[in-house]
Structures are given as structure tokens and as C-alpha cells.
Amino acid sequence: MSFEMWAEKYRPKNLDDMVNQREIVERLKSFVKSRNVPHCIFAGPPGTGKTTAALCLARDLYREAYREHLMELNASDERGIDVVRETVKTFARVKSIGEIPFKIMILDEADNMTSDAQQALRRTMERYTETCRFIMCANYSGKIIEPIQSRCAPFRFTYLPREEHDHYLKEIATKEKVKLTSEGLDAVFEVCGGDLRRAINTLQSAASLGKPVDSKVVYSVTGKASPADVQKMLKVAMDGDFVEARKQLREMIQKYGLAGSDIIRQIHTEIFRGDVPEKWKIKLADIVGEVDYRLVEGADEEVQLSALLAKLVEAGYAMKTGK
Amino acid sequence: MYSAWTAKYKPKCLAEVVGNTEAIKQFTDWIKSWERGAPKKRCVFLWGPPGIGKTVSTEVAANDLRMEFVEKNASDYRTEDAVNRFAGLASQYGSLFGGKRIILLDELDGLTGTADRGGVKAITDIAKTAQFPIVLIANNAYDPRFTNLRNYCLLIEFKKPAVGDVAKRLKQICEKEAIQADEDALKFIAQRSTGDIRSAVNDLQALGQGKKKLTYEDVSWLGYRDRQDTIFNVLRMIFYAKTVSSAKQAMNMSDADPDMLFEWIYENVPAHFTDPHDLANAMDALAMADVYRGRIRHTRDWSLMRYVVDYMTAGIAMARQSTKTSGWTPFKFPTRIMMLSRSRADRAIRRSIGNKIKRRCHISAVRASKEFLPFLRIIFKNNSEMAAGIAKWLDLDREMVEYVCESEG
Numbered sequence: 001m002s003f004e005m006w007a008e009k010y011r012p013k014n015l016d017d018m019v020n021q022r023e024i025v026e027r028l029k030s031f032v033k034s035r036n037v038p039h040c041i042f043a044g045p046p047g048t049g050k051t052t053a054a055l056c057l058a059r060d061l062y063r064e065a066y067r068e069h070l071m072e073l074n075a076s077d078e079r080g081i082d083v084v085r086e087t088v089k090t091f092a093r094v095k096s097i098g099e100i101p102f103k104i105m106i107l108d109e110a111d112n113m114t115s116d117a118q119q120a121l122r123r124t125m126e127r128y129t130e131t132c133r134f135i136m137c138a139n140y141s142g143k144i145i146e147p148i149q150s151r152c153a154p155f156r157f158t159y160l161p162r163e164e165h166d167h168y169l170k171e172i173a174t175k176e177k178v179k180l181t182s183e184g185l186d187a188v189f190e191v192c193g194g195d196l197r198r199a200i201n202t203l204q205s206a207a208s209l210g211k212p213v214d215s216k217v218v219y220s221v222t223g224k225a226s227p228a229d230v231q232k233m234l235k236v237a238m239d240g241d242f243v244e245a246r247k248q249l250r251e252m253i254q255k256y257g258l259a260g261s262d263i264i265r266q267i268h269t270e271i272f273r274g275d276v277p278e279k280w281k282i283k284l285a286d287i288v289g290e291v292d293y294r295l296v297e298g299a300d301e302e303v304q305l306s307a308l309l310a311k312l313v314e315a316g317y318a319m320k321t322g323k
Numbered sequence: 324m325y326s327a328w329t330a331k332y333k334p335k336c337l338a339e340v341v342g343n344t345e346a347i348k349q350f351t352d353w354i355k356s357w358e359r360g361a362p363k364k365r366c367v368f369l370w371g372p373p374g375i376g377k378t379v380s381t382e383v384a385a386n387d388l389r390m391e392f393v394e395k396n397a398s399d400y401r402t403e404d405a406v407n408r409f410a411g412l413a414s415q416y417g418s419l420f421g422g423k424r425i426i427l428l429d430e431l432d433g434l435t436g437t438a439d440r441g442g443v444k445a446i447t448d449i450a451k452t453a454q455f456p457i458v459l460i461a462n463n464a465y466d467p468r469f470t471n472l473r474n475y476c477l478l479i480e481f482k483k484p485a486v487g488d489v490a491k492r493l494k495q496i497c498e499k500e501a502i503q504a505d506e507d508a509l510k511f512i513a514q515r516s517t518g519d520i521r522s523a524v525n526d527l528q529a530l531g532q533g534k535k536k537l538t539y540e541d542v543s544w545l546g547y548r549d550r551q552d553t554i555f556n557v558l559r560m561i562f563y564a565k566t567v568s569s570a571k572q573a574m575n576m577s578d579a580d581p582d583m584l585f586e587w588i589y590e591n592v593p594a595h596f597t598d599p600h601d602l603a604n605a606m607d608a609l610a611m612a613d614v615y616r617g618r619i620r621h622t623r624d625w626s627l628m629r630y631v632v633d634y635m636t637a638g639i640a641m642a643r644q645s646t647k648t649s650g651w652t653p654f655k656f657p658t659r660i661m662m663l664s665r666s667r668a669d670r671a672i673r674r675s676i677g678n679k680i681k682r683r684c685h686i687s688a689v690r691a692s693k694e695f696l697p698f699l700r701i702i703f704k705n706n707s708e709m710a711a712g713i714a715k716w717l718d719l720d721r722e723m724v725e726y727v728c729e730s731e732g
Contacts, residue, residue: 003712005713011685051686055685072685074681077687077688077689108685201694201698205702208710242602250659291610294610294613294614299614299616299617300617303589303613306589307606310606311603314602317599
């Protein structure tokens, strides 16, 4: 077993190594062949190869010299307008020397850019098209402003289908000499749902136990890796223990740094799935929607969500007493 | 030997007074103008919030200008007779040694209607004819009782000094006491004192005396050190109020910071509203108070505060429909605040680990700490060989490794 993060170690280096997102990869290869790349948006869920595809494209295009022609910026960390005005612009406007006259800028997690920054970016993209091509990676293309979308070729990444997921994991297991049972593989896919980064991380941490990776090991690992057990919290609330539910909520937010918006999305799903009384479902959905809106407005996440938990306590009580 | 720092570090001359430079200049100019005979206004009225240096400015002005200093404050009786005896004598005749004299009547807000009957009128009479500079001090010069008196006075407003100025003064004191203090910590004390430099110095002494270092952690407790008793009373009044107006009154009774009170209510609502409907309604009211806090932040319109207060007090009180007031339920200190100061450090280290992962794994620091950290925890717990390899590969320092190993997951 090797001692680095496998998710990085086994990241494909060239477009040829990528077995998933075939149609996209083919189109990217044609860009390499023609030595020309348009501005692109790579949109899709996490762990589906957006950043990898962008990096592979750059590598294939520039070969060994790719580092000099490539810049990676992560909008979640550097999302302000100043970054666009300074870092991005400085990189974009300097002409590159070499066979290919433009450089590539990867803007990762671009849906986290402020709209001001996006507005500023739009001019830069236009003005320096000759010297720099942008690849914007995002989970939701909808969060990219229209004018930028219209300047970019869109690529839609999807979760890995089962065969491709299995292909990658089996190969890694073989190379790392890890015994991965077929139930183990099933479990990984069930838990990670085609998010390859998460799948590889799961495999590695399961392998770290030093046992064959079967479904039991996978579930024990993923159980620990997702402290954000929204379902459990909701059940505690419905059973009437508000204080405990609030404590779990607090840990999710403060200790594990979960975003309120993530929690609320899960709550919304759970409400329609769980054993919530029928007549409460739509009522609660309305409350969830209101809380969601308040969070967008910048209200206190814990206060708003715990008010929601209190409503669930009420619903649970009504269910029990038949009121 | 123990001595109060407010006394020990009291300004010795005007230059040492924090802030209010313009007011002090106006004040000394006025005193100096007496050298050319009695000015048009023979009284000066210094006013402003407590603890910002009105009294001390007068004292040190007398000292700087080598004048005799005569003072009377709220602890003395101030009926018409008493004021006349004191100020009359002091102002009409020459001073004991033939020198100049400055007369201070402090804490005029303390004049009460009955016991100090006629006091304001007597002061007004003296203000018209004084032969020496007379200094009046009050928190609010625009109290209706002073309407007539104001006509004979030069009004000088003292304002709260800036947080930075207060912090600077605290720093000087720390240097003299050989305390190494974080800028953050001093700024926090200064901010909390809202310009009341006397209370800031008191707080500094309470927290820092005898220490070599003063960190932010040390002082962050300050906010709720002293006022627990009053908070308990306010909470009880709000939680068990029968009417809207009595619940709202509870808020007026206390000078508790609304945000702090909010945290106390938020912590204690579940224990005091046990009926599910009542609990849901009380939490709903709090959530609405929070919405209005957000609106204040957005609009910077503090007049919206009244709605925050409505929800926090009346909204909570009226949520009680079925929960009985059974026995005595103690109030708990807000857990969230305790966790918050603890998780500050946690967040910082998570962030720095995230940055290390970012450098290697093409992912933002924010997402890295969410997507990688939980798995790293498992690996570090189970496989020290792999853990060591990864730690080296990511270039984690000792502190980071310890964090990954120790934190639960």
C-alpha cells in the first residue's frame, strides 16, 4: 500500500487515461488535435472528473511545459472581485511564448464566485481571449451568470455509471494489493453514488484497517466519516428530545463545519421520505422553505434550524397523540 | 501592594487624558480667558456619558494651570443653602493664598427634587455672578431641570473616545505592568467598555493583574462575568411574564447586551417551555427576532431593534400556553458561546490542514477539510504507517497531525 492520498495518486494524467465521461473526453481530444480551446464550463456533481479533465487537457496540450501555461484558481478560497482584477488579469494578459499562443486558466468551484467577481471576469474573458482560455468548473452551471455562460462551451459531467466506477476501484485495489470483495464494491457505490473522489477516499480509509474490504468495513468507515447524520437528528427531534437534536445540529455546524444550506437540503429530502404524518409533510416543507430563504438572507443557521427542529418535535407529538 | 489601576493610572496632566482633544482645548481656553477678567459665560457645563474623563480633565486642568481645586459632588448635600454656603463662599472671596481657584460641582444628575430642593436655582444664581471659573458636570445637559441654567453656561460635550484610543491606553498600562497582551484582547475590552475608559481599566485589572500574558481567550469570558444575576432576573421575568408589557419591561430593566440576552434565551427556552406547542412557538419567536437582527445588519437601521426586542420578550412570554410553571428550573450558561470560543481554534487549524490538502489535491481548502478530513481521521486512527506517509506527503506539521488524531470522527 502506498502512503499518499490515493484519490490524487490515481488521478488520470492524460485524456487517454480517462475512462469515464467518454463523449466529453473525445471532444476535448479534438481540441488538443486542433490546438485550439474555447472558453469552457465544466458543470456537474463533485467527484466526476471536472478538474481532472481540465488538468489532462492542459497536459496533453502543452506536454512537459504545462505548468508554465496553466493557472489554477479556486474560487471557494479566492472568490472576491480583487482576485479577478489582479491575479486573473495579470495572468490572462501576458502572452505566452511557445507553439500555442494562449494559456489556460482553470477556475475551480466557480459557482462560488461572487456575482461582482463574475461580472468583472466577463470583460477579462473577452478582452484577453487571444492570450488566455478559461475553464470554469462548477457544480451548478446555473450559478454562473448568463453572460459568462454564453461565452463558454458547456460540458455536462454526470455521476460515474456503475461499470466505470467499478473499473477504477478494482484497478486501484489491485495496484495497492487490497482485497476488495464484490459486496464491498457494492457498498462503496451505494454510499458514494458515483462520486469517485469520495469512493476512493472510502476505499483507502477502509483499507487502512488492514482487513479485506467487505461491506461491513465500508459501512463502518462511512458511518464514521459522515457525522452529519441528518436523518438521525430528525428522528431524535420527532421522538421529542429537542435538546439532544439541537446538540447534534450544533455539532454538525460548529464541529464539522457543515453548511446550513446542505443540512436544509437533506432535511427537505428526509421529510418526504421519513415517517412524517402525511398532513404535516407539506406544512413542514413550507417551513423548511421559509428557513431556507432566511438562511440565504444571512440569518443565524443554528437558530433558524433549531426552530425548525422544534416544529418537528411538535409534529412528532401530534403524531403520537393523534391530534 | 494592591491599588486600583483607575487611580494608579489616572492622568496626571491634560495630555494624558484619552480622546476629547477638542473639548479639552475649548475647556482650557475658557479657563485661560479668566486671566483677562470674567468672561461672558462664567460657568462651563461639561457633559457626556460616564467614565470618559470629564472630572479628571477638570482636576488635571487645575493642576496644569496651578489653580486651587475645590470640588463638591453628589455625596454632599446640595440644597439651596448648602450650595450657597459652598459655592458662594468659594466664588465671591479670594482664595486662601490669593491664587486662582477652580470650582467643580460634579454629578449634577444626582440632584434630587426633594432633598436638594432649590439646588439648581442656587447654582444658576451663582453662575451669573461667579468670580472664579465654575465647572458643572452631568451626563445629560439637556435634562429639562437645567433649561434655565444652560443659558448661563458654556456647554462642552465630551464624547466617547474611539476604541483604538482606549485600546492604546490599555496597552500603555500593560507595558507598565509588564503584561504581554494580545491586540485582540485589548481591543475586545475596549470595545466592550463602549468608550467608558474607567470601566475598561477596571476590567483590565480584573483580568490581567499578576499575569504575564493576556490572550483573547482570557478576556472573551468578560462579556458575561459580572451580570449573571441580572440576567437571571431578566430571563425569569421574560419566561414567566403574564402580559406583553411586563415581558417587554424586563428588557428595559437590564442593561444586558441584547445579543447576549438572546443567547441566554436561546439556551434556556427548551427547559422552560416543555410543552411541544409552546416550545415550537417560543423557538419561532426567537427565529423571528433573529430575522430582524439580520435585517438590521443589512439595512444598518437600528430602529428595527424594537422588533427584535418584541419577539425576544413578548414573543417568548406569549408562547406559554400549556407549560406549567413547575418548581424551579435553573438557568444555564449559553453552551453555544462556550463552544464558539473553543471552535475558533478548531476552525483555524482545520483551515490550515485544508490549505495543505489544497496544495496537493486540486480542491479548495474549504471543501478539502470537509471531503478529506473525515477519511484522514479514520486512516490516522487505524494505520500509523499510512498516516505517517500521508502526513509527510501533505506536509502536515505536528499540531495538525495531533488535531487529526485527536478529533473525534
